[in-house]
Amino acid sequence: MTGSPPGLQPDIAVSRCTGCGRCVAVCPDHVLWLEVDAGRKHARLHTPAACSGCRRCAPACPFGAIRMRRVAAAAAQESPDASTGSGR
Ligand code: SF4
Numbered sequence: 271m272t273g274s275p276p277g278l279q280p281d282i283a284v285s286r287c288t289g290c291g292r293c294v295a296v297c298p299d300h301v302l303w304l305e306v307d308a309g310r311k312h313a314r315l316h317t318p319a320a321c322s323g324c325r326r327c328a329p330a331c332p333f334g335a336i337r338m339r340r341v342a343a344a345a346a347q348e349s350p351d352a353s354t355g356s357g358r
Pocket residue numbers: 278279280296297298299300301302315320321322323324325326327328
């Protein structure tokens with residue numbers, strides 16, 4: 271919808287992520303999870319549309335792997351799988 275305020279979502283730098291799980295533990299919406307890719311565990315935002323943008327995950331990361339980025343609220347809701355590849 272036009273006029274929707276921009277939301278915030280975590281952008282996870284996989285290269286910095288150690289897979290410690292702290293961000294997953296603090297996420298009240300349960301939209302983060304850990305997955306293994308090429309033998310390395312890392313966090314992933316699996317349901318971007320359900321992320322409330324509360325920002326708890328970013329300060330919870332001791333390795334500075336999470337930055338919040340602004341996304342259009344409508345875009346965040348309409349294509350969850352497009353957003354899963356946007357971690358760069
Ligand atoms: S911003 Fe909040 S709801 Fe979104 S992934 Fe981070 S902790 Fe979860």
